[in-house]
Amino acid sequence: xxxxxxxxxxxxxxxxxxxxxxxxxxxxxxxxxxxxxxxxxxxxxxxxxxxxxxxxxxxxxxxxxxxxxxxxxxxxxxxxxxxxxxxxxxxxxxxxxxxxxxxxxxxxxxxxxxxxxxxxxxxxxxxxxxxxxxxxxxxxxxxxxxxxxxxxxxxxxxxxxxxxxxxxxxxxxxxxxxxxxxxxxxxxxxxxxxxxxxxxxxxxxxxxxxxxxxxxxxxxxxxxxxxxxxxxxxxxxxxxxxxxxxxxxxxxxxxxxxxxxxxxxxxxxxxxxxxxxxxxxxxxxxxxxxxxxxxxxxxxxxxxxxxxxxxxxxxxxxxxxxxxxxxxxxxxxxxxxxxxxx
Amino acid sequence: xxxxxxxxxxxxxxxxxxxxxxxxxxxxxxxxxxxxxxxxxxxxxxxxxxxxxxxxxxxxxxxxxxxxxxxxxxxxxxxxxxxxxxxxxxxxxxxxxxxxxxxxxxxxxxxxxxxxxxxxx
Numbered sequence: 342x343x344x345x346x347x348x349x350x351x352x353x354x355x356x357x358x359x360x361x362x363x364x365x366x367x368x369x370x371x372x373x374x375x376x377x378x379x380x381x382x383x384x385x386x387x388x389x390x391x392x393x394x395x396x397x398x399x400x401x402x403x404x405x406x407x408x409x410x411x412x413x414x415x416x417x418x419x420x421x422x423x424x425x426x427x428x429x430x431x432x433x434x435x436x437x438x439x440x441x442x443x444x445x446x447x448x449x450x451x452x453x454x455x456x457x458x459x460x461x462x463x464x465x466x467x468x469x470x471x472x473x474x475x476x477x478x479x480x481x482x483x484x485x486x487x488x489x490x491x492x493x494x495x496x497x498x499x500x501x502x503x504x505x506x507x508x509x510x511x512x513x514x515x516x517x518x519x520x521x522x523x524x525x526x527x528x529x530x531x532x533x534x535x536x537x538x539x540x541x542x543x544x545x546x547x548x549x550x551x552x553x554x555x556x557x558x559x560x561x562x563x564x565x566x567x568x569x570x571x572x573x574x575x576x577x578x579x580x581x582x583x584x585x586x587x588x589x590x591x592x593x594x595x596x597x598x599x600x601x602x603x604x605x606x607x608x609x610x611x612x613x614x615x616x617x618x619x620x621x622x623x624x625x626x627x628x629x630x631x632x633x634x635x636x637x638x639x640x641x642x643x644x645x646x647x648x649x650x651x652x653x654x655x656x657x658x659x660x661x662x663x664x665x666x667x668x669x670x671x672x673x674x675x676x677x678x679x680x681x682x683x
Numbered sequence: 684x685x686x687x688x689x690x691x692x693x694x695x696x697x698x699x700x701x702x703x704x705x706x707x708x709x710x711x712x713x714x715x716x717x718x719x720x721x722x723x724x725x726x727x728x729x730x731x732x733x734x735x736x737x738x739x740x741x742x743x744x745x746x747x748x749x750x751x752x753x754x755x756x757x758x759x760x761x762x763x764x765x766x767x768x769x770x771x772x773x774x775x776x777x778x779x780x781x782x783x784x785x786x787x788x789x790x791x792x793x794x795x796x797x798x799x800x801x802x803x804x
Contacts, residue, residue: 666791670784677708677777 366394366442374398377406377506382445385429392429396440407439413506414441416482424473424502446501451492455593463593464607464633466492469500471586471630477502478579478626483509485577487585488564489592507560509577564588567617580619583629587614587622590633606636609645686797687735693792694731697785699724708777711770722762726782730755731789738793751790756783 366383373380378395385392397410414431421427430442448454455463470492474484485507493501560569566584568576591611595603610632616622623629632642639659641647647655657664684692702723705712712719734751741747759782763775 663788663792663795666784666788670781670788673780673784674704674708677781681708 366392368394372445375504375506377410378440383442385442391445392442393426393445394440394442396434397438399438407437409506410439410441412510413508414439416505416508416510417441417443420477420480420482420505422473422476424469424476424500425505426501426503446493446495446499446503448493448495448499448501450490451494451589451593452489454494455489460594461637464590464637466494466500467586467590467593468630468633468637470502470589471626471633473500473502474582474586475626475630477508478582481511483511483577483579484582484585485509485565485569486560487582487589488561489589492589511578564592566619568619576619578619579625580622583614583622583624583626584616584619586626586629587611590614604636605651606642606645606647610636610642613644684796684798685735686738686793686799687732689797690731690733690735690738690789690793691728692731694727694729694734694785694789695724696727697788698727698730701727701781701785704781709774712767715769726755726758726762727785727789730758730786731793734786734789735793735797738790738797739799742794742799744791744794747794748787748790751786751788751793752783753786755786755789759783 365387366385369382369384371379372382372393375395378397380393380395383392383394384390395410395413397406411431414428417425418428418431426443426446428441428443431440432442433439451463451466454466458466470487474487477484482505484502484505486504487502491502491504493499493503495501560566562570564585566577566581569581587610590607594607594611610629613632614622614629623632632644635642639655641652641655699720702720703716705719706716730751733754734747737750738747741750756779759778763778763782764773766773
């Protein structure tokens with residue numbers, strides 16, 4: 342027996358519907374779509390507020406994807422930070438698909454923001470992303486899919502790192518995994534994230550990346566580190582995200598790879614972050630952020646040894662007004678001296 | 684460095700240099716240079732700390748510059764009006780203009796580079 346076309350279409354629509362069970366959430370329109378899930382705007386009747394619900398897409402709703410989405414929710418719940426969207430709830434739809442409820446964020450994606458913002462404003466946003474990613478690293482989480490479309494800039498200056506769907510939980514020692522009482526772990530040693538190889542090592546947090554087998558390539562071309570592109574998920578650590586941050590920096594500052602118009606120190610910063618050899622990159626997102634801060638403060642950056650004339654130019658630009666004032670003073674003195682001569 | 688301290692250091696240093704510059708602009712005052720330098724430095728110290736204190740209270744570049752100029756000019760005025768005891772000559776603009784520029788520099792620097800004093804809770 343074959344179903345008529347309209348009946349099939351209706352069934353497909355029903356399948357794509359992601360109404361959560363119960364009557365707490367009223368699903369509204371979709372507001373975004375990722376590799377695994379669709380994000381809907383929804384209304385939380387219990388608390389009288391808008392929320393976002395991420396639901397596993399019907400066409401990828403296999404066991405692996407379900408595990409990933411659930412892990413994403415747990416990772417997000419673990420990472421309490423102003424730069425990470427808070428998760429309110431997690432559950433399973435009537436058809437078995439996993440969903441989670443999070444804060445509804447409004448804003449522009451980084452690439453859109455960068456089109457109308459000044460370079461220093463864009464750099465400050467990237468700096469905030471470095472801080473957020475550094476926080477995740479300190480809690481044993483590597484994002485692995487950092488790109489401009491995963492960064493949201495809110496109307497009030499909020500900077501949020503989105504889509505932790507392929508994030509990897511790595512070990513930073515049992516103490517660093519948190520004490521279960523909401524107290525965060527101490528910052529890890531530089532580059533100190535190491536892969537967890539057994540679930541027991543991460544008993545206090547989400548399971549350690551049980552779904553990424555060697556040879557699996559996860560990430561976005563142009564933004565994923567070579568070790569990711571080669572399908573070596575076990576090698577992913579903080580420096581993998583440093584590569585992604587460098588790629589973001591290059592993309593939003595220079596627009597296109599190469600970045601000919603960018604200042605050399607800035608280009609050197611992303612060049613170091615984008616080194617094919619992980620050991621040549623900045624050891625952590627914090628170190629990358631520190632170099633961006635130095636650039637913003639017109640200080641020398643560690644990634645670039647500047648020649649004398651560039652250093653002189655940088656110092657002049659930094660103290661331009663003060664130097665002009667002193668020169669004015671000297672000019673006045675010389676003027677009086679010259680007037681005495683006449 | 685906090686704003687009053689920066690004003691003090693900068694005012695003193697620039698005041699001393701300003702006094703020393705008299706050697707170039709009016710070599711005939713050489714016998715009195717020590718007194719000129721000390722007087723100019725003292726003037727710079729007073730102008731600097733006053734400008735720094737104002738800068739700590741008012742966090743505004745334009746006001747800081749204006750205050751620096753006014754304080755420096757007021758402190759320079761008696762020296763500018765006084766005649767050189769040796770020659771009887773006055774150096775009004777030679778003292779007022781550079782002195783005011785020094786005030787401008789101190790006013791600018793204290794606002795721009797001085798660290799605000801942390802608020803007590």
